[in-house]
Amino acid sequence: MYNFDVVVPGSVAEAVAALGEEDAQALGGGQTLIPTLKQRLASPSVLVSLSGIAEIKGVCKTDDGQLSVGGGTTHATVAREAAGTFAGLAGLAGHIGDPAVRNRGTIGGSLANNDPSACYPAAALGTGATIITNAREIAADDFFQGMFTTDLEEGEIITEVRFPVPEASSYQKFEQPASRFALVGVFVAKFADGVRVAVTGASNDGVFRWDEAEAALSANFAPEALDGLTVSGDDMINDLHGTGAYRAHLVGVMAKRAVAAAS
Amino acid sequence: MTQVSMTVNGKAASGEVEGRTLLSSFLRENLHLTGTHVGCDTSQCGACVVHVNGEAVKACTILAAEAAGAEVTTIEGMANADGSLSVLQQSFQDHHGLQCGFCTPGMVMSAAALLKENPKPTEAEVRDYLEGNICRCTGYHNIVKAIMAASGQEVAAVAAE
Ligand SMILES: Cc1cc2nc3c(=O)[nH]c(=O)nc-3n(C[C@H](O)[C@H](O)[C@H](O)COP(=O)(O)OP(=O)(O)OC[C@H]3O[C@@H](n4cnc5c(N)ncnc54)[C@H](O)[C@@H]3O)c2cc1C
Ligand code: FES
Ligand code: FES
Numbered sequence: 001m002y003n004f005d006v007v008v009p010g011s012v013a014e015a016v017a018a019l020g021e022e023d024a025q026a027l028g029g030g031q032t033l034i035p036t037l038k039q040r041l042a043s044p045s046v047l048v049s050l051s052g053i054a055e056i057k058g059v060c061k062t063d064d065g066q067l068s069v070g071g072g073t074t075h076a077t078v079a080r081e082a083a084g085t086f087a088g089l090a091g092l093a094g095h096i097g098d099p100a101v102r103n104r105g106t107i108g109g110s111l112a113n114n115d116p117s118a119c120y121p122a123a124a125l126g127t128g129a130t131i132i133t134n135a136r137e138i139a140a141d142d143f144f145q146g147m148f149t150t151d152l153e154e155g156e157i158i159t160e161v162r163f164p165v166p167e168a169s170s171y172q173k174f175e176q177p178a179s180r181f182a183l184v185g186v187f188v189a190k191f192a193d194g195v196r197v198a199v200t201g202a203s204n205d206g207v208f209r210w211d212e213a214e215a216a217l218s219a220n221f222a223p224e225a226l227d228g229l230t231v232s233g234d235d236m237i238n239d240l241h242g243t244g245a246y247r248a249h250l251v252g253v254m255a256k257r258a259v260a261a262a263s
Numbered sequence: 264m265t266q267v268s269m270t271v272n273g274k275a276a277s278g279e280v281e282g283r284t285l286l287s288s289f290l291r292e293n294l295h296l297t298g299t300h301v302g303c304d305t306s307q308c309g310a311c312v313v314h315v316n317g318e319a320v321k322a323c324t325i326l327a328a329e330a331a332g333a334e335v336t337t338i339e340g341m342a343n344a345d346g347s348l349s350v351l352q353q354s355f356q357d358h359h360g361l362q363c364g365f366c367t368p369g370m371v372m373s374a375a376a377l378l379k380e381n382p383k384p385t386e387a388e389v390r391d392y393l394e395g396n397i398c399r400c401t402g403y404h405n406i407v408k409a410i411m412a413a414s415g416q417e418v419a420a421v422a423a424e
Binding site for chain 1: 265281282283285304305306307309312318319320321324325326328329331373376377392394395396
């Protein structure tokens, strides 16, 4: 790693000010950023650790029935605290990486990073969540802009993510066994006014909504409703772990499993 | 360089670190607590697992500066006060849960975190919890047995996968 300074502010306002320095970068749980720094793929002058900011940690129900998760909340906390209210989200968080990764990694870091194989983007897009920053609110449909790219401006901090709680939901991932990221992961969420389906791990453009599956499942929320529906493998990730065609096939399989498991 | 202070295995510890100093480096190089092993340094293997404020974390993937003020427990802090092995450590020995021993500090720290959270885990829960701890020697089977036995459960039925 190139060297850098570390600051640990106690409030969002102080963190935003610290991020105003040239080449400053936010440090969430460090479970992506520290490995990246070790590879010298980034060279910030200052890391602004968000771990000391109590106001962006925790899980609670909002007045209008949504689930609010602080941007600095760890995966382990979400797995524990969302279990009673939003099992699909808790299940997703509880299967990210391994216990030590879940004790450090945060939802804000995961969404900001927008790894094409990350799990949380599927939940955010699959429920139509709102990503709240120190400056504004961004709809999930506008937030993800292709792999490792989001609508966030430089120095903008995710302070909260607000999830509409579905009637039933599930995230099913086909794990890449070495990294434990999603080779393909599908989040299915059934709401009173329709079904949303988000797919991660598959596309070269990162997480996406599978419109045909949403229409079919909105008409009939059953695995068979997806019979005969396919996605094209042409724009899908093609690597040593699987071809685009294989991933396209897995999208259908994991979507059916998610519908069958939804609770 | 800045000064960081934390509590390590119940004792106050401090030292001069750079921003980029990892907790694993601080423990090994500043405090000479070399029981925390660095296997991969890429967050994959779990040999470096320690507890920070009671939670299992990979010491190679947290900065020393982030652990400032925290309570840290390493493998050196796991033995009984009289220096004898803890029940969990003794169980690793009794059940042949180690061969070369390189992964063992991380395995013990992960297992201790699991048993604190879930005192009587099933075999599947043990295997699941150890997802981030890699062992090149044992094939995991005896590690799982050691942890089940340390939790006071029958291990005869634990079968190799
Ligand atoms: C062994 C291993 C297995 C993993 N398995 C999975 C998996 O199965 N599924 C999965 O989804 N992920 C997985 N991950 C990644 C993990 O979930 C990371 O925790 C996550 O991607 C990044 O979160 P972080 O808090 O650690 O962020 P960091 O690593 O600290 O930061 C990542 C990026 O986000 C920025 N950032 C951090 N917090 C914020 C914020 N609040 N607002 C704005 N920007 C911010 C940083 O500046 C940086 O650019 C794995 C990681 C490891 C090491
Ligand atoms: S050395 Fe930390 S995970 Fe391998
Ligand atoms: S005992 Fe050798 S790596 Fe586990």
